Amino acid sequence: xxxxxxxxxxxxxxxxxxxxxxxxxxxxxxxxxxxxxxxxxxxxxxxxxxxxxxxxxxxxxxxxxxxxxxxxxxxxxxxxxxxxxxxxxxxxxxxxxxxxxxxxxxxxxxxxxxxxxxxxxxxxxxxxxxxxxxxxxxxxxxxxxxxxxxxxxxxxxxxxxxxxxxxxxxxxxxxxxxxxxxxxxxxxxxxxxxxxxxxxxxxxxxxxxxxxxxxxxxxxxxxxxxxxxxxxxxxxxxx
Numbered sequence: 001x002x003x004x005x006x007x008x009x010x011x012x013x014x015x016x017x018x019x020x021x022x023x024x025x026x027x028x029x030x031x032x033x034x035x036x037x038x039x040x041x042x043x044x045x046x047x048x049x050x051x052x053x054x055x056x057x058x059x060x061x062x063x064x065x066x067x068x069x070x071x072x073x074x075x076x077x078x079x080x081x082x083x084x085x086x087x088x089x090x091x092x093x094x095x096x097x098x099x100x101x102x103x104x105x106x107x108x109x110x111x112x113x114x115x116x117x118x119x120x121x122x123x124x125x126x127x128x129x130x131x132x133x134x135x136x137x138x139x140x141x142x143x144x145x146x147x148x149x150x151x152x153x154x155x156x157x158x159x160x161x162x163x164x165x166x167x168x169x170x171x172x173x174x175x176x177x178x179x180x181x182x183x184x185x186x187x188x189x190x191x192x193x194x195x196x197x198x199x200x201x202x203x204x205x206x207x208x209x210x211x212x213x214x215x216x217x218x219x220x221x222x223x224x225x226x227x228x229x230x231x232x233x234x235x236x237x238x239x
Contacts, residue, residue, distance in 0.1 A: 058103040058112055065116035066096065073124065084126040091131065095119050098138050106142045114141050114149075114237050121236040137233055140204045151188070151197050152206055153239045156226045158182060163226060170225035175210035179223035189221075198224045206230030 070077065080088070099115040106112065118137050122129050156163075158178040162171075182189040201207045207224040217223065 054107065055104050058106070059100050061109060062099055062103045062112050062116055063096075065113050066099075066119055069116060069120040070123065073120070076124070080126065087127045087129075088123055091129075092119075092123060095122055095134065095138075098135060102138050102142050110146055111141055111144070114144075117237045121238070133229070133232060134236075136205075136229075137236055140206075140233075143200070143204065148197055148200060149234075149237070149239060151194070152201055152226065152230055153234055154182065154186065155207065155224060156231060156234060159226055160231065163231070168226070168228040168231065170208040170210050170227065172210050172213065173216075175223040175225040176213040176216040179221055180216055183217075183221065195222060198222070201230065204229075206233060 096119060099119050103112045103115055115138060118134065118141065122131075122134050155178070158181055159174060162174050163169075166174075179189070188194055198207055198209070202209060202224065205227060206229055207226050210223045210225050212221060212223060
C-alpha cells in the first residue's frame, strides 16, 4: 500500500477515535465546576470547543509535517525492498496513531514536529528498527523541552566518539573530564538548572549519573554520561 494510502487510513482511524479522550476530559472538568456550584452549560460548550480545536490543530500539524517529510524522501521510498515495504504497511498506521495520541498532550509545535521526525525516521530505518524503543521515544517526546534536548546533544557532542567505541558504558574518567570541559565552555553546566535537566534525562533513561572524581571536578558538579537510548533519540530527531 502506498504511503499516501497509509496516511489516509490512519487519518480515518483518527477521525473515528476522535470522540473518546476529549469528552472524558471535559466531563471531569464539568463535574468539578458543578461541585462548586457553577452551572455547566456555557462552560461545557466553551471547553468542548477548545478541546476539539486544540486536538484537531495538533493532528493536522502532525499529519502535514509527516507528509511533507515523506514527500522529500519519495525517491528513497521507491527503492525500498519488499521486506521494508511490508514493515511500513504493518507499522506506519500504528506509529502515526501513537504519535497523534501524544500530540494531543502538548501545545508545542516543536514537540509535535519531533514526533513526526521519529515516525519518518522509523519508516526509513525499516525492519531493523526496535519498535518498542520507538514507542518509548514517542512517549518521552512530550516531556522533553528544547532545552533538555540541547543539553543532551551538547553532552553527546563531547562524549559520542568514545561512547560509541565503548558501547555506551558510562565510564567514570570520560564523564568527569568531559564535564569539566562542558563547564568551562557553557555557563549552564555550572548552574543549578543543569541538575534538574539531567535528573529528568536520567529518569527517561537517556543519561546516567557517574561518580565524581575529586581531582577532576570540585564539590558541586554531578557528571553524567549519555546512554545508548539518548544517542538513538538524537539520531531519530536529526539533532
